[in-house]
Amino acid sequence: MEIKPKSIFRRGAEDGAKFGIYLSVLFIFVAYSLNVPLLGYLSTFMALGVPVYAYITLSKGYRENGCFYTFAEMWTYGIVLFACGALIMAMTIVVYTSWINPEFIYEQCQIAIEAYKSLNNPMATEIVSTLEKVMEQNLLPSPTQLAGNLFSFSVFSGSILTIIITPIIRYFNNRMKRNGNSIKQ
Numbered sequence: 001m002e003i004k005p006k007s008i009f010r011r012g013a014e015d016g017a018k019f020g021i022y023l024s025v026l027f028i029f030v031a032y033s034l035n036v037p038l039l040g041y042l043s044t045f046m047a048l049g050v051p052v053y054a055y056i057t058l059s060k061g062y063r064e065n066g067c068f069y070t071f072a073e074m075w076t077y078g079i080v081l082f083a084c085g086a087l088i089m090a091m092t093i094v095v096y097t098s099w100i101n102p103e104f105i106y107e108q109c110q111i112a113i114e115a116y117k118s119l120n121n122p123m124a125t126e127i128v129s130t131l132e133k134v135m136e137q138n139l140l141p142s143p144t145q146l147a148g149n150l151f152s153f154s155v156f157s158g159s160i161l162t163i164i165i166t167p168i169i170r171y172f173n174n175r176m177k178r179n180g181n182s183i184k185q
Helices: 008-032 037-064 071-100 104-117 122-136 143-178
Strands: none
Touching: 008 037, 008 071, 037 071, 037 143, 071 104, 071 143, 104 122
């Protein structure tokens, strides 16, 4: 196995660029899922695939570094991976909601109102009332606020996900290394 040492920041940024494309496609699929129902299914599979994508990417980076990353370095690598990926996704969201479909946020709020109205229960009625007030008072988030919120959520959830999968990656890759099995890239 050829060891390709890189700083965790460089590796995270390079892998995060690819991950950003994945997340951007996921957002576009979600945005168009009401017009093309198949995209709703694809976006669901892509969202469920995020932990798998992260595991494969982090594991590959760990192996390429000779399985020498500590837990803290792997965690940092995962945070950088998610931060860079989420940054690209956030830029996609801003472009889409500002210039391609400026009514996107308003339309999503309208869809939520209609969905809650159809539930016919007191809690849903309260949510409808709140959403209608938000729209009346022009308090819907701007494209940059939406992108910022999704960026923050992505980095936070990616950090937690990395904490969970790092011990698994380290255990299985170190076990393979101890057993003398070659670790294929």
